[in-house]
Amino acid sequence: MSLLLHISDAHLYDDPVGELKGVRPVESYAAVLEAAHRHYPDPDVVVLGGDMAQDEAVATYAKVAAMLPWCAPVMISPGNHANLGALRGSLIPALRSCASYSDHLDLGLWQVITLNSHRTGTISGFLAVDELERLRTILEATADKYTLIALHHHACDIGSRWLDDISLENSEVLWDLIADYAQVKVLLCGHIHQAFDTFHEGVRVLGSPSTCIQFRPRSDDFGMDNKSPGYRWIRLLDSGEIQTAVERVEGFIPPDLNNKDPY
Template sequence: MPRLVQISDCHLCADPEARGRRGVPLRQLEAVVAAVNHERSDLVLVTGDISNDDSAASYALARRTLDTLDAPWEWLPGNHDVLAPMAETRPLNDELTLGQWRLLLLDTHLPGQPHGELDAAALQALDRRLVAERSRPVLIAMHHPPLLVGSAWLDAIGLRRREAFWQTLAPHSHVQAILCGHIHQAFVGRHALEEGEVMVYGCPSTIDPFLPGSEHFAVDPIARPGYRVIDLEEEGLTTRVERVDISI
């Protein structure tokens, strides 16, 4: 049974001692990586917002830290990321295999914009990829959540053209679930399709947790950074969120 671990929203700067709202992002990422190394994962996926300052040095810092993982790792871009220095630091893949599962990595970021989008060409490409292989279950990973999460300010900067995305998925019952970042919180949602439903899972960030259900931006004063564990089984998946104690 393959095990995937999701890390998200590291927000590193070129300066390794730069501080965030509740600590030093690099130290927080290091603590999360150390905890993930106890999970015996087959793959670690970082779902965007690697950098907070657009610098090549921040990506180099992220790679050095993530290279201490005991499992292979991949990343995809978020709204804070810049593709050129990110891809130069480590190539971006768009599809992976874990056991019998296909993992499709989508790029939802729009340069200079906090919200995300998959345009018509991207959705057509996704449809072709799903049509090409129907015999294996699919897990999709993306930065922006494809549904409302119940926080007004986050919902305003989520994925645009959501209905077009779900219409693309409608004929593809082999899509089992979607992993997203961006929201800095553990989240579970679902979207009903004609032939069942697709689960949507959000992930805690490695830095400041966002307060669920807030109308305006707010950091959760209680929640700790964390990660999500996904076990890919023959009949579906099971998942849990783990939190990490970090001295701030």
């Protein structure tokens, strides 16, 4: 059995008093990390979802890593808020300075593969040809390993029109690829700022809350939920099944849930 923690959508600023919808992301991120570390001090892998740095600054990416309380293997799945140059030049080296970093981790009976769904200039996601080919090459060579794939953008509808409009643009291509590989058991995403759990094409699809503000489920238009920040834990069982739940901290509710200002 292996334990995976999913920490996503921190939206940090380098400025410690920077706010998003009236919430200070650095404070909510710190609270979520403290709670996760208290309950799970020794995970086998931590997956950082996308949108970790709202200002996409080098210093902010360094802060994302510096605040992590674990010296464990860390993986990332870049999202729409991503400066890939700064991420590669700051976040990844910082992660490597403590523990291993990779986009493909062998956990014995299981493997974790992270994908980059960032597409410059768009909020929605897209998997480039080389990223899809990398995935296919790994899956072709690892038919004996149960597989969890983590990416930022959701690849199936979640019932919120505005979020489904900015999901993974070429999700059909991903599902067509996955259909050839029965070892794929889980598809994990961020981006939607809410807990989500369903099956699609025989694969468990999981979404995680943000460590900052939450989005209201099943909403046609942008709306914030009155739930606190959180994270998801996943136990990868030797049987190929999983156990999972979302845990939340207290507080950090936006003072005005009707605030629709862009960010």
